Amino acid sequence: MDYQTVSPRRKWLGIVVSAAMLGMPVAALADAAFQYEAPAIEPERASGYSEKPGWATERFAVAAANPLATDAGYQVLKAGGSAVDAAIAVQMVLTLVEPQSSGIGGGAFLMHYDGSDVTAFDGRETAPRAATESLFLNGDGEPLEFMDAAASGLSVGVPGTVRMLEKAHEAYGKLPWAELFTPAITLAEEGFPVSHRLHTSLAGEERLRDDALAGTFYYTEDGEPLEEGHLLKNPALGSILRDIAEQGSKAMHTGDIAEDLVQRVQGHPGRPGAISLEDMATYVTKQRDPICTDWLAYRVCGFPPPSSGHLTVMQILGTMEHLPDLETPLEEGQPSAEWLHRFLEASRLAFADRGRYIADPDFVDAPGGSWSAMLEPDYLALRAQLIEEQSMGPDGASPGNPGDVETTWAVQPNQPEYGTSHISIIDEEGNGLAMTTTIESAFGSRMLADGGTGQPGGYLLNNELTDFSFRPLDADGTPIANRVEAGKRPRSSMSPTLVFDRESDELIASLGSPGGAAIIHYTAKALVAMLDWGLNAQEALDLPHAITLGGPAFLEEGRFDPAILEALNELGHEASERELTSGLQAIMRTEEGFFGGADPRREGVVMGD
Template identity: 80%
Template structure:
């Protein structure tokens, strides 16, 4: 597909009622600012690596993980909507066309800038009030295998995405709430072409067929997954979105849709969950203060705990500032061996701190009583002194001591983290956002719910509770900060990021990525590439990846020369190659407006004017 020649039927200004767009009662809404038009877009090939040009715009820009979702946000912005308005439209379409990654059954973090202030809107899922520390353990006191827990009712957290978007819209929306659901409702009713990425995900999935509703919807009568290009309608999701459009988040958290969710979780055949109607009704989205820190000539603002993303990114970057400068950080368009060594060693140290200290701030106290203690320059300088010419090796990094603790925390054992999608938007009103949204693993808990409609399709529920530590205590009986507790939000790696000029305060960029714990590495490297190495947004996202979660190193398969793998192994990194499928989106300010990049490893595009 030629991204420079995408043809889209543009929206136009009209004066009609929401009832005409959404099929709601006539008195539900009036003065719709735009009428959604189904776009003539087919998603690109999702597997492998597809070169993208980057996109220059003048007035506004939206970047999302699927062209249909990007176009929905584009049409909202073109009609005068705000960045939050566009994000709502984008998320609802992603629920439909990229169900494996995010949706109304999951959670999200949204960083928002209104031209003067930055707010962190928290829509992270919570553990049910009936959840116990042993939720993810078997009868013998051992942790469950990851997929035994994930593909079950046990893993479902109380979803927060819709409540969070409603809170953000109340503060920063311009178009009526109901109008923003028109793109997803239209596509759900008229149908959309299954993208190559969704088809590939379905073909590689081992657990979704076990769910009767999902099996009937995403697979044919022979149990074969839907193929790319198949036109798929989702009437159940259309009906659910109509209810949310007309009645707000209450439609999802109370009444028949909520009752269906609870029934599906509590009646799971293998491992039922404890989520209740009261859990859904009492869920609260939160507006938190962001964490903003200076780095070089920039002010980088990210999400506070329960996200570990910003703190860990800034620990990596801050630690590297205390290391000897690398003369050539880029060689032949790739990070050099010397730079990678420093980056990976700083990552090891930062992930060690992450594993001990970071969890839901309503349940744990930060070291020294302030999360900024983990980013103190003297502390990071002391951490940098631990980095030598050779790697400290897998599991060689120990947590530091950035400040006194009220409670001693154990280090959380390493466990899988997956999933997610990212949205970046800058509107013509001076608003900007970075939103990372998730149902955790691909297809979440593998539970499809139809809202009690009895219609085909619906939306998938998250498996977010597997982001908690499966074990509540270490071998010595010391509690783990990120253990399961009733009402608690699991630690996340999501890293929606806004960048400003530290002197003028001018917005510089919005960016973020999916990718589980590797989100941190993907976003950190993109920041370095854009802000330090002078690459544009697309060039930065094109760079090959290298990660470590504290153990072995993984280099993106086929993207580095053999000499890099050999050099890192000679330094003791225990490096090998593997798939590192990020989904970075980034928009940066330019002299002429904006320039956006979309990850060549996924289906995303950027649109604007």
């Protein structure tokens, strides 16, 4: 086997992709525009909080949730690839090295800027044709326990990530599709060291061991999680990625890979799902118009429904704009109690609207005929009037009426939302993207699929359908907008965001986060910190978190002065501490180029030249 020369910087695996690995003649590989070298870096420790420096670059930057994935995107950009090219390489590596968060078995939202226009690519999973609104109800008509539903075939939606990336590549790719799979194929076949975060995620997971394939792949014979640093090879995923590299998304949605997925979902031993080969073959990526909202001196562009992210983020920020200015929103490196009170109250109001109105726009009409009605300044000014010196308290916020016609949807009860990963990239030509990608909760449906290869490993299937409301109706029999329906896309909180200067139209920032419904709070606070408070991207991501989904408030454990928690409780927030593990990535334009930040709560990094 012929190997390319490895630079001294890249001796971690000792080899790079070869012609034999790709099934190509040596001469063909030599002519390829992109030649991947396995990086001489190992994933850093990821549990807890690890300070990061921030990264300055001059020409381009890529931020992702794992150093191996970031490096794959960096090498693609270095070889002249576009932002979309880099995102494809990053996602395929994340499927391998961060399988608990995203992958080819899930879905994604991608916001792309080509120098003049912003496009929103919707790769959200869909409910099977055979799904009904009683999908997550037991025999007594009551909702299943969340994990009983999630760790089953019932929860698996038709995946959309690969087909979405293919559509984006057709529009904005520069390097050949097949070359972008080289990093992930190389690492899958030659192995990568299990990161601390993957190890701890495996150790804390109860149901993954129950899956025959996953239990033997990610755990020892004694049921112990693979140790940090263990060189893990995934030949099944390598074979699957080879097929997708050669045949495109057709390989994922038809043939052996699709048949294997359908068999696993329909054959789940406890709660089989209903995905069919027709569901797989007919999945369609949607290209949607982004929602761009003026805020301060900027234009913030985000994803429309079925994501609730942008609408809810901008409702929070827009509502706070109508409140009197605070002299000290930051005190000793922390958001002040006064600012947090306003932020939490605005969040309660925004989440009340989210729970009633937002769902798949192919099934639900926007209030007032336009989703932007929820962001009208006059409407948000009325909502701001509801914020007083004392908190409205848990469950004290009610939905407003942003449209001219009263909407009859019921309010969806709160239920868990988890998971996800985020990628931000700006390439040398100034094209930018923000892509948030997910399989929902950690390890998705706890089902590993080997694509019918019979080899060890594979990819995890999503549990995305649990983002639907388990209850289709409220107590009065009024339908819930985000109930399960055949072919419908579940509501999401993912908030991939691109920010522009309103005067020059220059791209200013790309950002986003994982974190379930708390994605909204993490993204909103990062926008405020970077664009209103003047912090750099890393400083903004370092700030402690505070959230509410409408009920009690939660502050990030151990990160706030106890006096702030006490002050919020005196105001009626019923606040307590808990772990709030975001995974923010952000890139901001500077006079010298770009400055990127990666969340200190996870193992991501930023790279660029």
